[in-house]
Amino acid sequence: MSAGVDLDSVSMDFGTFRAVDNVAVNIQPGEFFSFLGPSGCGKTTILRMISGFIDPTKGMVRIGGRDMKGQRPNQRPTALIFQNLALFPLMPVWENIAFGLEVRGVDKIKRRARAEELLRLVDLPDAGDKMVSQLSGGQKQRVAIARALAVEPSVMLLDEPLSALDLKLRQHMRAELRAIQKRTGVTFIYITHDQGEALAMSDRVGVMSQGKLQQVANPRDIYNNPANGFVASFVGENNVFAGEVKGQEGNLARFVTPGGTFTARLGPGVAPGAKARLFLRPEHARLLADPGAANSIPVEVTDVAFEGNFISIHARDAGGQVLVAEARNDGSSSIPQPGERRHFAFDGANAVILTGDTAAKDVDE
Numbered sequence: 526m527s528a529g530v531d532l533d534s535v536s537m538d539f540g541t542f543r544a545v546d547n548v549a550v551n552i553q554p555g556e557f558f559s560f561l562g563p564s565g566c567g568k569t570t571i572l573r574m575i576s577g578f579i580d581p582t583k584g585m586v587r588i589g590g591r592d593m594k595g596q597r598p599n600q601r602p603t604a605l606i607f608q609n610l611a612l613f614p615l616m617p618v619w620e621n622i623a624f625g626l627e628v629r630g631v632d633k634i635k636r637r638a639r640a641e642e643l644l645r646l647v648d649l650p651d652a653g654d655k656m657v658s659q660l661s662g663g664q665k666q667r668v669a670i671a672r673a674l675a676v677e678p679s680v681m682l683l684d685e686p687l688s689a690l691d692l693k694l695r696q697h698m699r700a701e702l703r704a705i706q707k708r709t710g711v712t713f714i715y716i717t718h719d720q721g722e723a724l725a726m727s728d729r730v731g732v733m734s735q736g737k738l739q740q741v742a743n744p745r746d747i748y749n750n751p752a753n754g755f756v757a758s759f760v761g762e763n764n765v766f767a768g769e770v771k772g773q774e775g776n777l778a779r780f781v782t783p784g785g786t787f788t789a790r791l792g793p794g795v796a797p798g799a800k801a802r803l804f805l806r807p808e809h810a811r812l813l814a815d816p817g818a819a820n821s822i823p824v825e826v827t828d829v830a831f832e833g834n835f836i837s838i839h840a841r842d843a844g845g846q847v848l849v850a851e852a853r854n855d856g857s858s859s860i861p862q863p864g865e866r867r868h869f870a871f872d873g874a875n876a877v878i879l880t881g882d883t884a885a886k887d888v889d890e
């Protein structure tokens with residue numbers, strides 16, 4: 526059983542501060558939907574409104590089409606998981622999972638059977654009699670998920686549940702969570718400041734900044750067709766050129782910057798005459814030996830970093846801006862050395878011109 530969640534122009538004010546500003550989105554039954562944004566942008570506040578711990582100042586939350594106004598958290602078909610798992614460390618795993626069933630008066634044989642079924646679902650089939658304190662961080666996380674699923678929620682709300690785990694485990698748990706969601710068919714609403722998590726797991730992602738939903742789209746479109754400068758700069762790496770749109774060139778726009786004139790796609794709502802920014806992903810940049818290519822500017826290579834599966838090359842243009850190109854480590858491209866002069870070039874179809882503020886990049890914690 527899963528249910529859709531509708532946020533109908535929902536706002537949340539704390540005093541005079543608007544933490545969530547007119548957010549409208551329809552999350553489908555069985556969807557894995559993530560809210561992605563920097564710390565303080567209003568993600569947790571959205572989850573608290575869906576779970577019923579706070580009521581929106583304006584707008585309506587509907588679950589399964591029903592207005593949730595006045596429904597307390599325990600009356601809603603939701604379960605909440607957050608970073609702090611609140612498991613009972615000295616209680617057997619199976620009892621932790623069945624805790625919510627005991628509260629509901631389910632008898633012990635049925636509780637144990639349900640716990641074992643959920644342990645198989647989260648891929649911990651033999652852990653039922655262990656103490657929670659004996660488990661690793663990732664195993665505890667799975668127990669918490671099993672416990673939340675035990676009461677058969679229609680909607681799972683997950684607030685940065687992986688942020689306490691180390692990087693390797695976090696990456697492994699992405700696939701696990703996704704698989705559990707697909708197996709159960711329960712609607713997952715997942716909150717994270719980690720773009721890699723959101724892109725890897727979600728059917729759709731809602732990118733947020735300062736309480737406002739900036740874009741809702743599938744992960745590919747979020748990355749390839751960002752709606753504005755915030756989304757482009759928050760998700761993934763970019764080379765950014767500030768300039769002005771000055772007319773058309775075929776399907777592309779002509780974009781004049783202090784360092785040179787380029788062509789690029791026009792983003793949504795950007796018109797000729799606009800002051801804007803051109804965004805180009807490092808994997809679409811090339812460093813050519815010969816001059817004369819369209820969309821190219823002379824640069825000097827400053828740094829070459831071997832990253833394993835790719836090679837990251839930094840180069841400085843005439844104005845002193847550092848640009849980044851990534852080459853695949855498959856022998857298909859010649860890798861320049863620091864000090865070499867090259868021409869930073871790209872295909873205009875791979876660059877997009879957008880307006881709006883850019884995101885201050887967090888260093889991932």
Ligand SMILES: Nc1ncnc2c1ncn2[C@@H]1O[C@H](COP(=O)(O)OP(=O)(O)O)[C@@H](O)[C@H]1O
Nearest residue numbers: 539542544562563564565566567568569570571
């Ligand atoms: N109960 C509250 N009272 C006052 N301000 C709050 C309250 N809860 C959250 N805020 C503020 O609302 C903003 C959004 O918070 P939150 O939803 O927790 O952000 P996120 O989860 O995206 O980091 C923050 O500026 C936070 O300080």
Ligand SMILES: [Mg+2]
Nearest residue numbers: 568569570684
């Ligand atoms: Mg939060």
